[in-house]
Amino acid sequence: MPKKVPHRLYLTEDQMPKQWYNLRADMKEQPAPILNPGTLQPATVEELYPVFCEKLAQQEMDSTTRYIDIPEEIQDFYKMYRPSPLIRAYNLEKALGTPAKIYYKFEGNNTSGSHKLNSAIAQAYYAKEQGLTSLTTETGAGQWGTALSEACSYYKLPLTVYMVKVSYEQKPFRKSVMQTFDAEIIPSPSNTTKVGQMILSQDPNTGGSLGCAISEAVEKAVTTENCRYVLGSVLNQVLLHQSIIGLESKMAMEILDEYPDIVIGCAGGGSNLGGLIAPFMQDKLLGKANPRIIAVEPASCPSLTRGRYAYDFCDTGRVTPLAKMYTLGCDFMPSANHAGGLRYHGMSPILSKLYHDGYMEAIAVEQTKVFEAAVFFAKQETILPAPESAHAIRGAIDEALKCKETGEAKTILFGLTGTGYFDMTAYNAYLNGTMTDYIPTDEDLQKGFERLPKIPGIQ
Amino acid sequence: MPKKVPHRLYLTEDQMPKQWYNLRADMKEQPAPILNPGTLQPATVEELYPVFCEKLAQQEMDSTTRYIDIPEEIQDFYKMYRPSPLIRAYNLEKALGTPAKIYYKFEGNNTSGSHKLNSAIAQAYYAKEQGLTSLTTETGAGQWGTALSEACSYYKLPLTVYMVKVSYEQKPFRKSVMQTFDAEIIPSPSNTTKVGQMILSQDPNTGGSLGCAISEAVEKAVTTENCRYVLGSVLNQVLLHQSIIGLESKMAMEILDEYPDIVIGCAGGGSNLGGLIAPFMQDKLLGKANPRIIAVEPASCPSLTRGRYAYDFCDTGRVTPLAKMYTLGCDFMPSANHAGGLRYHGMSPILSKLYHDGYMEAIAVEQTKVFEAAVFFAKQETILPAPESAHAIRGAIDEALKCKETGEAKTILFGLTGTGYFDMTAYNAYLNGTMTDYIPTDEDLQKGFERLPKIPGIQ
CATH class of the missing domain: 3.40.50.1100 (Rossmann fold)
Known part of the structure; x- marks a missing residue:
């Protein structure tokens, strides 16, 4: 047979593939623009720079370039x-x-x-290229945190991962893998950020959530010199x-x-x-x-x-x-x-x-x-x-x-x-x-x- | 560049490859023959049949056939x-x-x-072909046990794995993976065999060893109808x-x-x-x-x-x-x-x-x-x-x-x-x-x- x-x-x-494909370039109607939380007006790319690496912020806002070259270093990592x-x-x-x-x-x-490494290595690459000296992120189940730990270890970029507390406690081995790749792992919510302290004050026993860990990672990024925040999904x-x-x-x-x-x-x-x-x-x-x-x-x-x-x-x-x-x-x-x-x-x-x-x-x-x-x-x-x-x-x-x-x-x-x-x-x-x-x-x-x-x- | x-x-x-290669066929001097533990004389292939599946016992003793066809079903699994x-x-x-x-x-x-699946699927295949209705084995670190569990699950062959007790306790998730593939996992030494009982009577707190788990798996195989023992290395x-x-x-x-x-x-x-x-x-x-x-x-x-x-x-x-x-x-x-x-x-x-x-x-x-x-x-x-x-x-x-x-x-x-x-x-x-x-x-x-x-x- x-x-x-x-x-x-x-x-x-x-x-x-030597290029990524940007689906927005072929959408008949674009997704609604993201809004600046302060002004409630559409955010400009510059407004994203304090949080995101510049090249990634530009990719975030680019709805017209159909194909984007994958840098050769990322191709090699792939x-x-x-x-x-x-x-x-x-x-x-x-x-x-x-x-x-x-x-x-x-x-x-x-x-x-998991597939998370595909974006993790790209984000670490652009961060390194920009001369950033550390990154923050959050992780829930742990796949994104593991992928980013690998990518950051490869580029020798220090990484802090806010890991949803319930996952941190239930998955000690996920944490160990990330630590093997030199990442610092903090159970979220934590006392290391104001937003974490606030959430803990409301419910000291909370197991945390992705949304909460994102808040902490963003706060840590914007309050640390030459540090940015990266995210493994949604964007x-x-x-x-x-x-x-x-x-x-x-x-x-x-x-x-x-x-x-x-x-x-x-x-x-x-x-x-x-x-x-x-x-x-x-x-x-x-x-x-x-x-x-x-x-x-x-x-x-x-x-x-x-x-x-x-x-x-x-x-x-x-x-x-x-x-x-x-x-x-x-x-x-x-x-x-x-x-x-x-x-x-x-x-x-x-x-x-x-x-x-x-x-x-x-x-x-x-x-x-x-x-x-x-x-x-x-x-x-x-x-x-x-x-x-x-x-x-x-x-x-x-x-x-x-x-x-x-x-x-x-x-x-x-x-x-x-x-x-x-x-x-x-x-x-x-x-x-x-x-x-x-x-x-x-x-x-x-x-x-x-x-x-x-x-x-x-x- | x-x-x-x-x-x-x-x-x-x-x-x-469509054939395995039998290194013994090219060895200038053969390994010494295995000995029957009862007679201390070289074992015959028939003497192995109570423990091993017949085809595998024949492969065990075959020092002359240089290349052996990989059955098509195993090729497909590979x-x-x-x-x-x-x-x-x-x-x-x-x-x-x-x-x-x-x-x-x-x-x-x-x-x-690990590589253990390469032999696990072959051993499960020949056991199924012979009409055996169950298998036993041992596992230490757990790679062999996992591989054989997968192979036996594929052929719907019930499998009992004697897992070295220290490993059973230290690696609960290894055990879970094997259980996902329907294997029965018994920490060794156990009370389910005479040899296990004997070893436990000498040292109730022993963490076990591969050699001990092998003894239990062999005993279980030879005392169970239509059951044989399989091993993931050495042979x-x-x-x-x-x-x-x-x-x-x-x-x-x-x-x-x-x-x-x-x-x-x-x-x-x-x-x-x-x-x-x-x-x-x-x-x-x-x-x-x-x-x-x-x-x-x-x-x-x-x-x-x-x-x-x-x-x-x-x-x-x-x-x-x-x-x-x-x-x-x-x-x-x-x-x-x-x-x-x-x-x-x-x-x-x-x-x-x-x-x-x-x-x-x-x-x-x-x-x-x-x-x-x-x-x-x-x-x-x-x-x-x-x-x-x-x-x-x-x-x-x-x-x-x-x-x-x-x-x-x-x-x-x-x-x-x-x-x-x-x-x-x-x-x-x-x-x-x-x-x-x-x-x-x-x-x-x-x-x-x-x-x-x-x-x-x-x-």
Whole structure:
């Protein structure tokens, strides 16, 4: 039985993308501009310089340059762990008995354990280029913190990571990996910042949140000389860097003479989803193809499926610029029983706009269903997925099962963003049967919506 | 600055080996035959059938078939995670300032985290083919147990893993990964076997050892209907399966028009080392090339560098056949402060014979030096290595530094067997400065040698 399509397709170094793709250049309508939190007017690029590295601030604001050269040093770094394979899920297809063809782009085969390294190395590179002498960031599940620690260690840039306290306590080994790469790890909220002190004074026992850790990291950056803040998701610049996932995927599929009918990604802040779908969304925007594009988010933190499309702060401390996005309110705290990442209250403004304009779909899935898919997948494909990635697996399996019912041989592409080696506590809970689902009530969500910022003339 | 050699070379599926290479077929002198522990006479293949799957027992005894076809199903499984990349360590070379060219074959990019899956899937396949209904094994650091759990889950073969108790307690997440793949994990020594009961009665607080866990797994196999025992190292069959590492490496180097002057592997029981060096050792045996081949073992468990070349049991309970190998004595217990694997008292009989006959060198390194190399490597190459693998890194770095002194541009190939994600406790100890070295005294070793089995007419 000849198999024309290999199990794993790796591009050669020559085939690797030399430019990132900026999806905004092809959007018919742009995402709403971010607002300066002081003036409530659209922020200028200069206003971002105190917080962001200049080159990254420029990328953040650039909605017209379609392709942006990847600096050669970053290309060289990419070559240490990329190209990532495009994998044909032969065993998963067989186990499901589906006529669908399932492909996944696997970004977990690097020590950071996820796709986050794609943007981390770019951000560290530009920071070094500008002559910055340290960086700050936050991390929740720990993938971004690990990736940035690796990148900063490579460029010998001191890094302070504010790690959401509940994660800091539950994942001591994540912390150790980051420390191996010389990062300083501070559980958030902490007494090292004013905003941390304030949040602790309100609730000394809080487990923290991403939004809160962002506030602390930003404060530390703006109060430290020659230091800036970097973020691993949500931002336009991050989606730009992560476009390498989609560009490689599309090229690999072209080599296989394939094109996806459905593209599926997990969605927290949007870094992986935005990167994976970028060139396929381009085709859709330009009328060249019409793949279905599906965001899969956790039912416990359902920003796209149940959030408001409104201006909101990117952090809990309300110090960042405001972005128009699907949001649950910047002080939304996902249930403590929610395992893994995808806990952010908002969603990438680019993806929010595309979703709002009908270019993509979104579904929310419960975590026991996600872990069911994770374990099933692991047994067929021998990769233990990160809980975040398993949201996309759940979506792909469900679409493949629909194909089984209808007999359609659709081509499904999903993003497998990372591995779950640091998430065994959550796997244990699933295997022991102690994992439960949590879905916020409408009343829960309403409280967050009521606290959305009031902006005269806008909302 | 053009780089002819890519950072990572992946063979295509077409280029992947379709046969394993059996090094014994080219050895001028064979390893001494294994002995039946009852008769102290050379064991027949039939005598192995109660313990081993028949096909594997035949492979164990086959010293003449040079190439053995890899069954198509195993080839297909290999394609899920192989070929593994041959990586040019550009950054490591630069950081060391060495003229040496350093290559490493990276086997850690699969969920088992190491090269162990190469033999695990083969052993599970042959067990399934024979109609066996369950398997037993032991695991120390956990890489073999994880790999076999994955392989058995794939073939829906129930598996019982006796996990060295100290490891069971120190690495709860390793256990969880194996449980995710449906394996039953029992801390060893346990009350589930007679040998376990006996060892516990002598020392109820023992942390266990690989040799002891082997005894339990063998007892469980021979007392359970339609069940057999499988082992992840030491055996000839394991080196056969692991030859895929060396075959792929050699082919990749040929594509790059390279040949190693030095081949370096870490050595515990010999599974990785034997696989990596196989085709290069063939060249050496046939007089086609003369690479230096270096085994790197821990100073705390120095079987090659300080052991006796003698017949010994493969397990602590003295129930297995006897093999002639470099050994520290079958009841040797490595210091509890020794982190990671490479704790076995003996060494592959094939490698022992080659070492004894002068075809390879061996060095022993202290664990703080190993972790120093591990952290240095991680920062340059962005891969967090397993402590076991870091022994080979240490060896490669030291050879590269010698090249720096002499100005020689030697080509070094080493095996990076796996990742250290489940070894963060050990990394913490190193980073905290609490890791210490342990080197057994001559008196310590002498005790083990005195207890080597007495075999009339032989030793």
